[in-house]
Amino acid sequence: MKNRLFVLLFFLVISLISAQNKDNIENEILSYTNSQTQIISKGRLLLADSFLEGDLQKVDEVRNYLLKEVDSENYIALLPGEQWLISYWTGEFYDVIDSVNYYYTKGSTNYEDKIFPTEDRLYYKLVEKSWNELEKLEEKILTSGLNEEEKDFLLLHLNYMISGQPLNTLTQDEINKMADLFLEKHPTGKLTDLVKSNIRFRFEASNWGFAFDFFMGYAVQNGALSSQFSNGFALGHGFDVEYKKFSLYLRNYIGFTKTLEEMEVEAVGWQKDMRLIQYLPEASIGYSVVDNNKLKLSPFAGIGGVAFSPTESDINNRPELEDSQVGFVTAYTLGANLDFKLGWNTGAIFPNNKTYWFLRCRYGYTMPQMGSYPGYEGNIHYFNIGIGGVFRAIKRDI
Incomplete structure (x- = not known):
């Protein structure tokens, strides 16, 4: 009985201590003032109000x-972009140049482990x-005592600062054109590399590309082949590796044909109208002579193989056909x-005009080369028609 009473008292004391501790934490949270976060938040609010009132x-x-x-x-307390825009308004242009240069060359990692301000406007x-x-x-910049490169x-x-989020007032292409003018005017300036690396963002397609297609087609035999095998439809797929124009x-x-007469192939008789598979694997090199936003024309030359073989069903019925083929x-x-380039949007995959469906x-x-098969020269x-796509990765043009 005493043991039970002791256990009950023990749990009662623990519960009271836990409840008291919870109340203490709650009171501490409710009475918590003048924290760094609060000071930053209120300071940013005062700064925003003063800015909107024009009190620089x-x-x-x-x-x-x-x-x-x-x-x-x-x-x-203030993010770099906020500091720079404020400095534009207060006319501290040298500070902007020094701060931007430091941030992009050395200081961007200084913000990774810090607590950011709460979201505001x-x-x-x-x-x-x-x-x-x-x-x-812009007029304040032009009438300042900066040199020409610094003003530009x-x-x-x-x-660039006001072009992107949150207003999206200018496109990156427009900024790139402005950057090109700066680089053309100051090709070896002290700020040239900064513009190339951090303001001008232009991407171009890689020299290397990969393509695939699925096709159907039709094969026409001529010469002695035309008296032995019928013309026929075909199915297949292709894979391309591209480098520049090559x-x-x-x-x-894989084509589908049949015999036009009885014949003997490797001592095995083939009946007339016997169904066959025509294989034409191929590896070839092409070079594009026309390549615009509508079409691409590429002559090619290559090497491959040709074979005429019985179908699997006929081989199952006549096992002797397994080793018999032309x-x-x-x-x-x-x-x-x-x-023919189809113009379907590929921007979500690779945003460049060298990636497209066709x-x-x-x-x-x-x-x-039928020299070992007399009578089959x-x-x-x-002729094939198919659908596919070519994909080229993008790389930064600096």
Whole structure:
């Protein structure tokens, strides 16, 4: 009985201590004031109000206090973009250049482990007012004591700052054109590399590309082949490796034909109208002579093989057919690809004009070397139509 009473008292005391501790934490949270986060939040609010009222002296005072007294190794009072836009308004242009240069070359990692300010509208309002009064800010830059390169850089950087989020006032292409003008005017300036690496973002397609297609087609036999085998439909797929204007085509062509007369192949009799599989594997090299936003024309030449073989069902019925076929023999091929670019959007995959879907028309003239199969000399014309895509990665143009 005493043991039970002791256990009950023990759990009662633990419960009371836990409840008291919970109340203490709750009271501490409710009475928690003057934290770094609160000071930063209120300081940013005062800064935003002063900025919207046009009180740049107060903006300067609050900005300096936040950066010197509040910003620390653990807390961020003002983000770099906010500091730069404020400095444009207060006319501290040398500070902008030094800060931008330091941030992009050394200081961006300093922000990774810090506590960021709570979300507010300060940056939005800075960008919005800077955009609405852009000419005023640009005039301040042009009438400053900076040298020509520094003025041109700040004009470019200011437009870059207000071009993206949150207003999206200018496209990256427009910024790139402005950057190109700066680089053309200052090809070896002290700020040239900064513009190339951090403001101009232009991408171009890689020299290397990969493509695939699935096709159907029709093969026409000529010469002695035309008296032995019928013309027939085909299915297949291809894989391309591209480098600049050159293409390596790897193709697996399977045709459907039949015998036109009785024949004996490797001591095995083939009946008339016997169904056959026609194999035309191929590896060829092409070179694009026309390549625009509508079509691509590529003559090619290559090597492959040709064979005529019984179907699997006939082999199952007549096992002696398994080792009976005409070929494989080496074959040489000449022809041309004509790709019609379909214009379907590929921006979500690779945003460049060298990545696209296509409708491919292909003609090939295949010349099998039938010297070891007397009576089967001849050549093959094939026509294919298929659908596929070519994909090229993008790389930064610096």
